Amino acid sequence: MLRGGIGYGGGTDECWRQHAHTTRTADGIAIAIGSGVIAPLWSVKDSIAHEIAEKFYERIQNEPSTPFAEILADLRKLSYKAEGGEDTYAAYCFYGDPLARRAQ
Numbered sequence: 410m411l412r413g414g415i416g417y418g419g420g421t422d423e424c425w426r427q428h429a430h431t432t433r434t435a436d437g438i439a440i441a442i443g444s445g446v447i448a449p450l451w452s453v454k455d456s457i458a459h460e461i462a463e464k465f466y467e468r469i470q471n472e473p474s475t476p477f478a479e480i481l482a483d484l485r486k487l488s489y490k491a492e493g494g495e496d497t498y499a500a501y502c503f504y505g506d507p508l509a510r511r512a513q
Contacts, residue, residue, distance in 0.1 A: 445477060445505020449497075457497040473511040478503045 447465070449458070461484055468480045481503045488498035 445503055445509050447477070447481060447501055447503050449500035450502060451500050453497040453500050454495070457495055461498065461501060469511050473513050476508050476510045477505075478507040478509070 464484060465477075465480055468475060468483075469477070472480070481501060485499050485501065488494040488496050
């Protein structure tokens with residue numbers, strides 16, 4: 410189980426209910442604002458959340474043809490660094506069109 414009550418692979422019923430609720434909420438937001446939304450599945454460290462936002466928007470600016478979901482997937486990999494990653498990076502999910510990218 411991961412921090413914040415969200416579990417995968419045999420999690421409790423409560424974990425799955427929380428995940429389903431988060432997914433429905435994010436889907437509604439994605440429909441309301443357009444191509445997608447990025448949201449954490451559990452509590453995150455503010456300093457790392459700020460870093461993720463900066464890196465995400467920097468990549469959008471520098472690589473406009475790269476899909477948002479791909480950029481976020483690359484950022485999530487930072488939680489698995491050999492020298493000890495931080496789970497805040499893994500908390501973020503992209504809800505929306507996986508091929509959405511910056512309009513040019």
